Amino acid sequence: MTARTSPEASRDIPEATVARLPVYLRALTSLVEAGTRTCSSEELAGAAGVNSAKLRKDLSYLGSYGTRGVGYDVDYLRYQIAREIGVEQDWPVVIVGIGNLGHALANFSGFRSRGFRVVALLDADPSRHDEVVAGIDVRPFADLEAIVREHGVAIGVIATPAVAAQDVADRMVGCGITSILNFAPTVLSVPTGVDVRKVDLSIELQILAYHEQRKAQGEATPATTGPGDPAHHELVREETA
Amino acid sequence: MTARTSPEASRDIPEATVARLPVYLRALTSLVEAGTRTCSSEELAGAAGVNSAKLRKDLSYLGSYGTRGVGYDVDYLRYQIAREIGVEQDWPVVIVGIGNLGHALANFSGFRSRGFRVVALLDADPSRHDEVVAGIDVRPFADLEAIVREHGVAIGVIATPAVAAQDVADRMVGCGITSILNFAPTVLSVPTGVDVRKVDLSIELQILAYHEQRKAQGEATPATTGPGDPAHHELVREETA
DNA sequence: GCCGGTTTGTTCTCCCGTTCACAAACTCCT
DNA sequence: AGGAGTTTGTGAACGGGAGAACAAACCGGC
Secondary structure (H helix, E strand, C coil), X not given: CCCCCCCCCCCCCCHHHHHHHHHHHHHHHXXXXXXXXXXXXXXXXXXXXXXXXXXXXXXXXXXXXXECCXXXXXXXXXXXXXXXXXXXXXXXXXXXXXXXXXHHHHHCCHHHHCCEEEEEEEECCHHHCCCEECCEEEEEHHHHHHHHHHHCCCEEEECCCHHHHHHHHHHHHHXXXXXXXXXXXXXXXXXXXXXEEECCHHHHHHHHHHHHHXXXXXXXXXXXXXXXXXXXXXXXXXXXX | CCCCCCCCCCCCCCHHHHHHHHHHHHHHHHHHHCCCCEECHHHHHHHHCCCHHHHHHHHHCXXXXXXXXXXXXXXXXXXXXXXXXXXXXXXXXXXXXXXXXXXXXXXXXXXXXXXXXXXXXXXXXXXXXXXXXXXXXXXXXXXXXXXXXXXXXXXXXECCCHHHXXXXXXXXXXXXXXXXXXXXXXXXXXXXXXXXXXXXXXXXXXXXXXXXXXXXXXXXXXXXXXXXCCCCECCCCCCCC
């Protein structure tokens, strides 16, 4: 409607596009590391696993950073996307729940390299407060508010069992955290203005199971299941928003 | 998507609905454990964090399992959804890559209780082949094909570093695996007919960062809601226009 | 048997996202 | 300089999902 000729059209980015920007960013970072200077929308789309038209439309929401007849300057585009997402600055993050998953998250190297810094690991279990995980010592959950205030934390990660997740979320919101990444298999209820994204292993597996069952049912199709069959190299859709 | 002629009464269920069925299933399981016999669409929608109209429409794709004026029989509906998803049967699953994340996944208790059984843990690193994780001993990656054949595995989980993920996926597909859950931060290329779902921590965090940046930018707007504001469910969209 | 209250299943409309197709814009070669 | 060949950015068509609203169906009381 109104985003016709606005130069810094950073007001109207669709949610579906926002979800793909990190994918483009990763692909561009790979290209930068490989020494590539420029790339076409076709190449970048291939690396990101999307349609080139969709890629171009997504990028058009950020502005006109390409050159017709040439393509995109890889490093420049990478910077623009990173700035748009907000990962040029460092985001302090707290992780609550240092079980198996919490360990894995704390040790995940992709944090620091992608604009995030784990400033604290919290757990309600006092027996864990001796531990040092990934160079960070585990502190009592009660320290949450002090840590959030000290570091200006806006993003919290919940890696607790399901029963504790809502409590943790409430406390986080109470401390001023406004974005939560939830790994616990439960539905969180939060006030408006707080963003929650969930990562749920069981749900993903069950979605796969549904399609798998469907494949098994419609087994009338001729055998394409041979071991040596690297036929098509097309990408499989997986977006579910 | 391949429009397959429906072999039975179960027609094609929209993808968005399929993605929500596991959420309903979990909510119903909770209700069953709480001893609830029946529930209305409003109650179930609340527990699942969705709109009741959307819930009813979703369920209508499965059939008419409710009773007007009464609601749904909790246990009956739970069974029907489980059957539709395909988690009444047990799905054998292999996990490749037993690092921090692989450990967490292997120890995840939600597998067995939700229709999945980890039949093997594989890792390319020989130094890990002594380990026993979650009661399952880690075996060489080369054993993949034998294990897939023996157990009839259709679902594979990739928890390796990004550089190894495409290789692992290729081998999985070569062995006959047709559904892959990918935790590695990379885009997988697979033949048509193979489903890939990805779980990507960095992407989720970056999406949160984007919205967080937006909130910080638009700090000029007067506070519309106080801190104590128990309201919405789930993912909360922000002030678009 | 019938009436009022309740809740489901479904229809209709609107909006978002995807994809096609093409003009605009740029480079390179002659 | 000009034309041929590329590639971007975007208008427009299309399909699918979300939400409101309502008719159909069921229960209980009398």
